[in-house]
Amino acid sequence: MTPQTAERAAPKSVEELCALLARCDREGTRVAVCGGETLRGMGFPPTGNELLVQTAALKGIVAYGPADLTVAVRGGTTLKTLASRLKRERQFLPLDAPKPGHATVGGTLAAGWLGPRRHRYGRPRDLLIGSTIVLADGTVARAGGMVVKNVAGYDMSRFYVGSFGTLGVLVQANFKTLPMPGAARAFLAPLPEGTRTRALAQLRALAVEPSVALWIDGFEKEISGDAGAEGRVFVLLEHTEALLERATRDLRSALGRAGVPETQIVDARARDMFDAILDAYVSTVADRSITYRIATMPDRLESCAIEARDVVRRFALDAGVIADVMNGDVIVRASRSDTRDLSLKLQVLDDALHQVEPRARVIAGDHPVRPALRVWGADPPAIERMRALKSAFDPHATLNPGRFISGI
């Protein structure tokens, strides 16, 4: 549960934000930065003593050159607003974050959100070509620009991605956009356990790579379609019309070879289904669930997902799993309707999951036990440099104090 923060501020301009941050930094007022609050389940929650600074009013598209395939957008703009503008020019930006109607561009970048299409289109940071950030002391720093190749100085824009609002507030992001694929088609099929290993291997080996290939276990409420007691497989193909036919044929025969029964094809609502899945990544079961993202390697995906799921079940908790075949990450949600002993169980589970894979971080869940969990996973080897970076950018620990890794 996010504690009720005493005060809120929603600066209407970058200048206003600068003045506000400069004052807070000077007076020792701590600041919690927030966008659409769609990823509020990430990181350590604010303590409640911070001034909550909302970026929502800093919105809008600053510059868009469809012919250049570049766009500059303010940090508080929602992903949906941006996507609809790009769509008119048949372009898109595969940021793939949940709840695009609320999620802001700045928040999505700051949280370092990673979507399932990144193996194909690049990570959000790789689509970012420039940025404007307001630092803790209220100064404004720009980086990069509106060109797709730029090696003038350090790549500060990419560096800010994933910094969780602890280095500064992203008020503008410049991206290279992509032309929309000619056609999209989604597939949903039950994935009986006996077919799983072969099916996942077949998916990874497909010559015409799918944009998304997920093994989903649980999440019946969030993701519609034939549930399949042992899980389902979701595939999204995005190609030119000419290639889509072949990709479809290849996919069906690959799944068929693995013994996967009937595959349901979704054409018109393929995007909606994908959006529902993205929402499921962070969907919670009241305040009785915790969801982790575990970073592993594609060849360890299945075993890691099974281990994680079984660990959750060992504690008599309900497990939901989304395993990303193309990128090798596992989303695992632990929940339970009955709250008895839940705090204790979640704490022990936290240990057990980190034994499966140290790089497991919490991405959703409002359970009060969250502050006691290792929400960012194990400390990385460069942690000392990260602390030093924090002090270099925010010496008074004004921004999002204590919410990031290792107390940063």
Place this chain on the structure above:
Amino acid sequence: MSAGVEDRLRGALGAENVKTAPEDLSVYSFDAYSEGKLPTAVVIPCDTRQVSAIVKIAREFEEPIIARGAGTGLCGGAVSVEGGGIIVSFARMHRLLELDAANRRAHVQPGLVNLQLSTHVAGAKLFYAPDPASQRSSTIGGNIATNAGGPHCLSYGTTVNHVLGLEIVDERGDVFTTDVDDAGYDVTAALVGSEGTLGIVTSAWVRLLRLPEATRVWLAAFSDIESASETVSAIIGAGILPTALEMMDSVIVSAVEQAFHAGYPTDAAAVLLIENAGFEDEMDGCEAAMQTIATQHGALSWRSARTQAERDALLAGRKGAVGAIGRIAPNYYTQDVTVPRSALPKALRAVEAAARENDLVVGNVFHAGDGNLHPLLVYDKRDRRQVGAVLATGDAILRAAIDLGGTISGEHGIGYEKRDAMTRVYGTEDLAAMARVRDVFDPQRTRNPEKIFPSGTRCIELSVPA
């Protein structure tokens, strides 16, 4: 120089791996852009432990450290600094340490030559996507330090998109690793493209891609450079992103034809070389769409390479273009700027005007799809007028790129060459943010000092070497 540092280095690396004789040092005192002073020593470590030992010794003797790959850099990044310095060559750290084909990644030492990586992994039907035209000699370490680009970066992105993690020797000689999937700050992103000023890369995990099933190469010829560049803008504007979209003007084409007989039409004012890698199923559609655009913009001819040999020849011509200029000119200077892609026609007009004004011959060969221009200014360095003209033209091109909303380097880096131009694209606060990062990784300014940052800001004063 103090005998102490030399002895200590010899003790750590073996005498044969420490060079101090002037004739040996001079080989390492220049890159493809400039010549520096003679360094204090050149050392050739064989592993990370030795690099760490070198850094510790250098620190004790207050010697700057300059990491060096193949020295193909075009901005003076790898040359020695005013204070001498120890140049660390990675000539002996050139191995592919591990190929993890299942996860399509490789662990490599920094001295591995770019092209060799792709050659090593071809058996697993994989390749390394970043392909600077210097890929036959430039190293992965140098590519990482400059965030190198290349023709294929149009669809695959530059080096930073392909680096998964790094092993770094820091300013104290300690070793740490980064991984793009680690929690915390994206230290990898800060290090890639930092031109050796933040740390020494001693190994890297890089992403590999699957070799494409089909590749096609097309060549479109134009009667003027304007229509060629408008064609590029129109192709991109139509949402077509081929794997590579390169442009060459008549100066380059005739040099390439003299040198390699690549099969380019010598009567055209400009040619577009287009490569698309992917699947046979979509090639015809892609070709038809681009050919239509080219024709609408007045293409004289459109040719599709029929055979593998023909494709290879066309691509090899592009990769060898800069070298081909070297054959016809005593000296040449390569400028490197990027502009928004719709501004290409304007940018090329500005290049043309600047060269004409200064009475210089300019050849253009560049990554048109990315808006990344490389005007090659041909001159003779014995002629003082021409040297002055080159500097003036180079500067005018920078100014034009900035005016068009572009930047001062697309892929070659800042090094010595453009450090004073940094203030033309960044304000004080923008540079200060970079300095905050530098403060963490190189507080003493001993990692490749004098590079990237304007000479006025906290760095040792020095004029750019001729």
